[in-house]
Amino acid sequence: MSKFQRLAEHFIEQINHQKLPAGARLPALRKVTKQHQVSMTTATRAYQYLQQTGWIYARPQAGYFVSSRIKDTAFPVLTQLLMEQRDPKKYAPSRGYNPYSAFFSPLGTSMIAPQLLPSTALQRSIKRVAHRASQPLFQYPDIQGDMILRSALTDHLRRYGLAFSSQELVITNGCIDSVKKAIETLTREGDTIAIGSPCFSGLLDLLTTLSRQVIEVPIGQDGIDLPQFEGLLKQGKVKASLFSTNNINPNGISFSNQQKQALAELAARYQTPMIEDDVYFELSHQKDVPLPAKYWDQQGYVIWCGSFSKILAEGMRLGWCHPGRYFSDYMRKHTLTSFGVNGLVQSCMAEFINTGEYRSHVHKVRYQMAQQIHQYQQVLSKSLPENAKISTPQGGMVLWIQIPGLNTVQLEADAQQLKIDIRSGACFSTHDFYRDCFRINCGWPLEPKAEQHNTHQQLLTLCELIQSSVNK
Structure with missing residues (x-):
């Protein structure tokens, strides 16, 4: 194990034993170098590794903090009974596998923010x-x-x-x-x-x-x-x-x-x-x-x-x-x-x-997407009903969410009225199997002052809409 991995394992052990609880701020990098007698490069790589694997997250001008880790979630899996030959043409008109929106919303299309x-x-x-x-x-x-x-x-x-x-x-x-x-x-x-x-x-x-x-x-x-x-x-x-x-x-x-x-x-x-x-x-x-x-x-x-x-x-x-x-x-x-x-x-x-x-861009954007995915997870876990299941993706820029009993086709239509674009589970299958699931894009930072679409507020509004739908 390399130096930065040993240092990272030290913090992981502290997090697992609640010595560093969720939300706790980690020591500044300069302090880490002195406490553990390592170089700045080693300390930085250790924090990058912890951030990349979801143990910590960064807040601009504030430092690094312990994540509230989202546990791996088992989502519904198509049954063998539904493995049949299907003609998607028969379902596309009602499903709209790639629905068109007359407006742009950062939660809809899977893409990275221009900035x-x-x-x-x-x-x-x-x-x-x-x-x-x-x-x-x-x-x-x-x-x-x-x-x-x-x-x-x-x-x-x-x-x-x-x-x-x-x-x-x-x-x-x-x-x-x-x-x-x-x-x-x-x-x-x-x-x-x-x-x-x-x-x-x-x-x-x-x-x-x-x-x-x-x-x-x-x-x-x-x-x-x-x-x-x-x-x-x-x-x-x-x-x-x-x-x-x-x-x-x-x-x-x-x-x-x-x-x-x-x-x-x-x-x-x-x-x-x-x-x-x-x-x-x-x-x-x-x-x-x-x-x-x-x-x-x-x-x-x-x-x-x-x-x-x-x-x-x-x-x-x-x-x-x-x-x-x-x-x-x-x-x-x-x-x-x-x-x-x-x-x-x-x-x-x-x-x-x-x-x-x-190559430099790929390296940077990988870390950025991992961080943003975590931030979206935190907002959703605090704002959605307790029975909500939130994915723990290994990569990419989207989250898959299930709320048992919720009609996400109707949710998608209601969200459109509020100029919020999401993708219901019906878009991802010819079957009715995922109608309580939906997908959101996490490619936009959740920093209202830093981007024009106010993604953070859209996400909170979506969660409020879901809560009101579930409570009806």
């Missing part, structure tokens, strides 16, 4: 690229993606232990574009795809648009129900599967390495491709960034899709895909439906990665 994005650094990269722009920049881009960006991306991923060649990657217009092309490459209209339950509403929207059938496979606190999924593969009921494996939207969990390895092996054993939507893998709240199932893919049956946009700037619409053994077919579909991705945006992203600024 947390590295706008100045990104603008510098854009200026540098534009200043030295050559004629090729204004021509049709390489259909597979700019080699400079693909090389920068492979170097970046190698730091996580993912050893891919730049020749294996395809640059796309965001993760959802990568997933769409993968679905169109692997399946046809009317084919059935296995998806996780709950499933990100945007994926249900996509499958509805593409006229694919779905079978929802239960995902609980311990991950995906592998025996039930393998049963589908044995019976040949699905042409492909589509799963998020890390920091899943909406429940925030990540599959274990054992499950990811099993998924990759099942895809190969039954020769049934798996599309992996890994848009949040870099937004882990843990010490290490989790590996994708693609890491264990020995035969190329896993099609790995990711994005820069979600963590850096949604408007960039820039992602990637590793199509594995389906590379030729994927490129054929990509070529027929696209003339490539904006060359200027690709060059700017490559510049941003190669300067080290992207």
